[in-house]
Amino acid sequence: MKQSTNMQIVDVSDAKLDAPDMRQPIISIKDLTKMYDEHTAVNQLTLSIQEGEIYGLLGPNGAGKSTTILMMLGLTEPTSGTVRVCGLDSVRQPIAVKRRVGYLPDDIGFYEDMTGYDNLMYTARLNRIPELEARQRVDAMLQRVGLSDAAKKKASTYSRGMRQRLGLAEVLLKKPEVIILDEPTLGLDPEGVRELLQLIKALSRDEGITVLLSSHHLHQVQQICDRVGIFVKGELLVEGDVPSLAKGLFLEEALTLEVGVKPINSELIAELRKLPGVVRVDEQDGLLQIGCKEDISSELSRILIESGCSLFHLQIKQYGLDEIYHRYFEGGEPNAGESKQDTP
Amino acid sequence: MQEKVSRILRKTGQVFSGGGRDAGSSVFAETTAYAASTASRKAPHPFWIIVRKEMSDIMLSWRYVILLALMLLTCGASLYTAITSIKTAVPTGEAVDSFLFLRLFTVSDGTIPSFMTFVSFLGPLLGIALGFDAVNSERNKGTLSRMMAQPIHRDYVINAKFVAGISVIGLLFFALGLLIMGLGLLTLGIPPSFEEFLRMIFFLMLSVVYIAFWLNLSIAFSVRFRQPATSALSCIALWIFFSVFYTMIIEMIAKGIAPVNPTHMDQLVNYQQTVQFLLRLSPGHLFNEATMTLLMPEIRTLSLFVPPEQTYGALPSPLSVGQSLLLVWPQLTGLIAAVLVCFMAAYMMFMRQEIRSR
Structure with missing residues (x-):
């Protein structure tokens, strides 16, 4: 745990160094704190998100992700600190913020006895979009999320995935600058998750919409996020893109090579340890686990074969967010990785 | 062009x-x-959009259809009994005859209650039915957080719920009242005088205020309780308490505090006033007092003891509309205050609550 605290300092300072040459952040949160009686839901959170970015807010349930999102939209008042979205203060100008920001709650509900189309029309009217334009936009959005065929069906007949897509269409109706998605992939089947994430990515890319999404499904989010922040017990532990997070966390040991070689002896291990880029070599269940800074598999295999050993297995393991997650939330031993993600 | x-x-x-x-x-x-x-016309204000949707939701709901059927049934029954018994029940006398039309609302032959009684009994049920799940069902369905994410003020939701409920009730009551008047006109053949008409309109307005009290009470409960069933049961419990048990309790208290050997007139007057005050804490009692005064012009006072110097020389004639209104002004004020208190309670609770998804 002590290590991770060190890493946090490193990462935050990195982010600060990067800041000056970037544009004005579209979401900037400073020292945000939210207390519920004695319980601190969000503690001194400082975060900034750039325009056009896809940012993943990751953390276990009850980490304060939803509370942070509610404060961004001005739906909950912070105990202290400031939130600025699109240059507007969320506490003082919540209406103006909500005009620019689309929000998809985690368990979205629709009026069951209204059709999907009518549900969207209602939202459009609440946004004061003139009737005819609203109809055009609703049609366009339903098409965009692939619900044109189901538009005239009642919302009660929609599946979970269709609801999420309808929710996304609703969020897009007001042509937002920022969309905030709270657990968008929750309860979807793998194909649904993939489609939804592709849709989100396409939106961000085509329309330049900034996306903030919260999740506890790490590797799902890993696919599309430009940056992620890991959020535990109301505090942002680390922030950055996935490779740099892994690098920072695992003592510059970005990947592990799992090598099956015969015979294994102490000289071989000692020799391997001398190789440039190798951080550690351990023997586990007759396989060698070699932690290294970069991919040295080709060089390694050459050395092994030259030294007369027989090489029968070589696999590159890269640390994914799951591993990072475990490290932070479950306080596992360093490099104990039970659920490493394999990369081909 | x-x-x-x-x-x-x-x-x-x-x-x-x-x-x-x-x-x-x-x-x-x-x-x-x-x-x-x-020529782009401005889109309507979101508040009225919500009101419109709420009204259509209410009117298309099963419970409204059922209550409407119930109201029509009672309305027909009370009209029938009023018309059949109006000849026998009404004592002949010039002063009373002139308010024959109002008897349509108050007269009963004892088997089926009058319209006035029905309203005081069923009105609360109507109010409760329209409000008990106003906020919590939206919360449970997850539509509240979605609505809150739109650029609208939070209080639009609760204000719109109230405005929609009260509009539907108002429409319903005025429709029913005018229907009774029309049918009465056809069967009796006597047109109502302008004063009678005014009295009936005031009666209908008073009914709407009374039902608004129950509507707001049930909205307040729907904000407070997460489960619609809990809020419905709490409202119904209060309704039964006020319509059945409250008078019983007050009677018990009255027996307890009754002066044993009243030696002075003041003791009796004080006692009666205390009992009356306790009774008037019930909105139903206020409503009954007010409707009776409005629909029976011959009621000249609501207090039980009138000093002889005040009655001396008074002509036994009915009051004018203005005087009747003056007489029920405290009751009306009390009812409106109760409506506002309930609404404020609902409003404050709603504004302080955090809107989370389900």
Whole structure:
């Protein structure tokens, strides 16, 4: 745990160094704190998100992700600190913020006895979009999320995935600058998750919409996020893109090579340890686990074969967010990785 | 000129596409799109959008249909009994005869209660039915957080719920009241005087205020309790308490505090006033007092003891509308205050609550 605290300092300072040459952040949160009686839901959170970015807010349930999102939209008042979205203060100008920001709650509900189309029309009217334009936009959005065929069906007949897509269409109706998605992939089947994430990515890319999404499904989010922040017990532990997070966390040991070689002896291990880029070599269940800074598999295999050993297995393991997650939330031993993600 | 044409076109477009958005109407919408773009009318205020939706939700709901059927049934029954018994129940006398039309609302032959009694009994049920799940069902369905994410003020939701409920109740009551008047006119053959008409309108307004109290109470409970069933049961419990048990309790208290050997007139007056005050804490009692005074012009006072110097020389004639209104002004004020207290409670609770998804 002590290590991770060190890493946090490193990462935050990195982010600060990067800041000056970037544009004005579209979401900037400073020292945000939210207390519920004695319980601190969000503690001194400082975060900034750039325009056009896809940012993943990751953390276990009850980490304060939803509370942070509610404060961004001005739906909950912070105990202290400031939130600025699109240059507007969320506490003082919540209406103006909500005009620019689309929000998809985690368990979205629709009026069951209204059709999907009518549900969207209602939202459009609440946004004061003139009737005819609203109809055009609703049609366009339903098409965009692939619900044109189901538009005239009642919302009660929609599946979970269709609801999420309808929710996304609703969020897009007001042509937002920022969309905030709270657990968008929750309860979807793998194909649904993939489609939804592709849709989100396409939106961000085509329309330049900034996306903030919260999740506890790490590797799902890993696919599309430009940056992620890991959020535990109301505090942002680390922030950055996935490779740099892994690098920072695992003592510059970005990947592990799992090598099956015969015979294994102490000289071989000692020799391997001398190789440039190798951080550690351990023997586990007759396989060698070699932690290294970069991919040295080709060089390694050459050395092994030259030294007369027989090489029968070589696999590159890269640390994914799951591993990072475990490290932070479950306080596992360093490099104990039970659920490493394999990369081909 | 062009603007005018486009406006008319748009209006017809809306009428056409109002019912079902079929293919034909969308074609129509497209043809009017050009006309509309030349003169873009401002979209209606979101508050009225919510009110409209809430009203249509209420009117299309099963519970409203059931209550409407119940109200129509009681309305018919009470009208029937009023018409059949109006000849026997009404004592002959010039002063009373002149308010024959009002008897339609108050007269009963003892088997079926009068319309006035029905309203004081069923009105609360109507109010409760329209409000008990106003906020918590939206919360449970997850639509509240979605609505809150739109650029609207939070209080629009609760204000709109109240306005929609009260509009539906108002419409219903005025429709029923005017229906009774019309049917009475047909059967009795005597047109109501302007004063009678005014009294009936005030009675209907008073009923709406009384039901608004129950509506707001149930909205407050719907904010407070997460489960619609809990809030419905709490409202019904209060309704039964006030309509059945409250008078019993007050009677018990009255027996307890009754002066044993009243030696002075003041003791009796004080006692009666205390009992009356306790009774008037019930909104139902206030409503009954007010409706009786409004619908029976011969009621000259609501206090039980009138000093002889005040009655001396008073003519036994009915009061005018203005005087009757003056007499029930405290009751009316009390009811309106109760409505506002309930609304404020609901409003404050709602504004302080955090809107989370389910």
